[in-house]
Amino acid sequence: MVVELKKLWSIGLFFFLSFVGNGQENKLFLPLTISFSDISIDSALRKIELQTALHFTFNSDLIKNSPRVKADFQQVPLCIVLDSIFTNPRLDYKIIENQLVVFEQTNRIVANLAASENLLVPSFTFGGFISDIDNGEPLPFAAISLQNSTLGTMSNEEGVFSFKMANPKATDTILISYMGYQSLKLPLQTIGNSQHFRLQSVSIPLQEVVIRGLYPENLIRLAILYKEKNYPNQPFKQRAFYREYIKRDKNYSIYSEGILDISKRAYRPTLFREQVRLVKQRTFKSFNLEDSVQFKLHGGIQSSLDLDVVKNDFPFLMIESMSDYVYQMRDMVLNDGKLTYKIEFNSKNPKMPFTYEGCIYIDVVSMAFVKIEFEYSKMALLAMRNAFVLKRSPKLNIIPIFAQYSVSYKQFEGFYYIHHIKGELGLKAKRKQKFLSSKYYAGFEMVATELSGNESHQFVANQKINASQIFSDLSSYYDLKFWESENFILPEEDLMKAFERLRLAK
Template sequence: MNVLTYDKYTTLARRLVIIILIITGPSIIRAQENVLYTNISLKFTNTSISNILKSITRETGYYFTYDTDLIEPERLTTIWIENQPVKDILDTIFHDMLLKYSIIDNHIIIYQSLTEFTPLIREEGREPVYYLSGIITDAANGQPLPYATIGIKSKGKGTISNYEGEFNLNLTKDFIDDTLIVSYLGFYNRNILVKHAINSYFNISLTRMYVPIPEVIIRNREARELIRNAKEKIPENYGRAAAQMTAFYRESVSKRSKLLQYSEAVLELYKSPYSATIYKDQARIYKSRKINNLDQSDTLTFKLRSGLDGCLFLDGVKNTFDFLKAESFEDYNYRMTDIINIGDEAAFVIEFEQKEALKDIALPEGSIYINTSNYGIHGVEFEINKDYIDKLDRSFIQQRAKGYSVKVRSAKYRINYRYINNRYYLSHVRGDLEFYARKKNRLFGSTYNIFFEMVITGIDTVNVRRFAREERAPLHSIFSETIKSYDSEFWGTDNFVRPEESIKEALYRIDARLGEYRSNNFQ
């Protein structure tokens, strides 16, 4: 297909989208105004509120978002109503609770009207802090969506959901009138007013999006060409100026289901420009803590070296992954497999894999997500080729315990960027490593899992400074060994990644002194 024909298809696609919006826009608005006054009939006896709300969803096509602590979804109730407005039905279910309902897109937000918001944390001399928390799920099946991006619209404040879809976000009063945006690969964005979610635990469901772009366009975009375009646009898309960032970092070592070590920190980052510069990225540890769970039965343990440096290095747009370099194109097979939605933007999905002829090395294989309009790289997911990963044992394992055979089984990585005010910023980095260790002359061994993760929770492009030598974190050290104590007040007002249930349960068991920690942070 020549360029002129391609331009015709892309122009036609854009025109179709505009026409569809113009035609359906007013009807959507009318539907939003009328859905609460749409008459339906319900007959339920001794049924949970969550099932009643699901029935209303089936009748109206509108999903519900609410604080589970506020409405008690498993509470049983009986309701027999014939041909009554949805709003009246909701008022009947939640009588005397002074609840309000707001319509955003095809969602009914249930919230409690508060004239004054109670801050989560109020300390003398410090600005009050309010919290938002909840779980991000797939509207189609209720499954949690891990690593969803939760942020304030057009601002650098944000976090991600954990592996189980849960999140926490602490905000000051300045953000109460802002809008919370939740985004996930291949799903429509969700917008929620912060004041409707303050001090609540929300179940936020996202609807999958299918991008109706002609198949002929997908087939005729050469993957290497898209990567070249993305690299050329890096200075424009990622900025020529440095940025100051706040970040949350964590790492852990587990043996089977037993958590052996867990460390976390709040960091300040100096992110140098993405254009050519003599300056390197820097990190300063604002505060940190660790918890050890080793006992006499743990004759072998793993320690992660250079976790902080690994997170900064995995900014592959800045440090240019091998599979993004033109000189390495001949080592990989590339193909564009799809176009998906990321937030309000469409993105090409480019899959890459090691060529079969290369059998002496282990290379990455995975997916690259490139914006279809500005060629910004939204994210990268990859793992080291499992067929040859054993060739990297020496690269992953620096010091071996005598009498043990240790093999690396898998190494997976994901890197995401967030688009704010016409510029992409590093948003989330995670690495997951799996090892198998067996004592010599033993038939069976044990599996060890290591993960390290960093999420950017704040971005400042005005007050930017490099750190003095004595302030800088030792990026290449064993991070857990630089921490001397446990701090029960660690999180305080800072944003963090909500721990998964497996980690929370392990923390419960580790030390009886965590009682205060549990009651303060996990209720």
């Protein structure tokens, strides 16, 4: 086999894998230049041993009946070279002194979500409205979870949510959290079917004595160095609620939502891509063929996977490109009851293409990236005006107005896992030789509702979907019962009205 590494193109930008760490494990990420001329795997490993002064330890069954290796690597991380040789996504590598151990991953994650003999409460669903305690404003995308578990959901843009639990314990606690607010911890026994939950805003301004000598660039560099210990070093599987939409002005043209199983890769360089299995899906379409402009965007599922900014390094989180940005400490806020640095960043040269601006949130104690909000600069939007749309009429001019993204992580058993991803694109569409134009809004959102370990993280071929394909391929009446026991984000009020109009029109 001849191995050729390709750069990953995602939402209009190249993302380069750049992992920096401390200790022996960092040797796995060091670049290696080596070639193999149609030799056995055993001979290839011996050649690596001679060049790296490491000695391999592994079960010989791992290389039985393996094909011969023919490849040329130029400055490629050692772990990528090993992925290419073994071609087994279930293998992982660990360096102990001068021994490089190759082993099959085990089921490290054990989420306490299954029923047991000690469960005291039957299946339970509750919902409500989450707002600011002072002004009553709704808190969109607040996190609702079962404490000390990976089960959770989020409120919608109007602060409304529904949360389902399969056989929780009577002693369980519900956690409601929102960035910059004091978290609510509520015993399950005190919660009714529907309630109004009010959160208290907490701001912690940085005093001069605190920020003296504390440079935001140093905090980001430290958080980059700590990625190896803060994020999972083994593959894992997540269940997630996903939705995407296209709106013309204030009216929905397409709305699709579904439940996905995602096989996530470890937070290290790897040749293997993440896999997606579709569990269920619903799609709502409403087109006026006389005056509606129809177009479709690049696959939002793949964009969601690519927006894991800690795994797929973005320039503003890469040590070698940090000099292109200006970082400013702005505040300290609470996130899940923990102090978090808030750092703003902007490009030093906003006229350059493919530049960003936004905010980075870093946990004060763990130094983990917990949330990143960012958007493309205006020059980047102009440079990428044709990169966002997959299909459109040739009579249509498309001008991007904004492209905004938000990515957050949630801690469980010592590691931070991707939790919520949201992206929205604003476009102005104008037919050629026409004076008036319309504004379109296209967005996607993914929230992890459950985390699980699995002996095999590979989905069989007929279960996998192409994450880059257009998601909206079903059309039927929207029914809340469709979700059964799954957690999902409740549709906003204007969406429910649109669903009802569609139902009455049939």
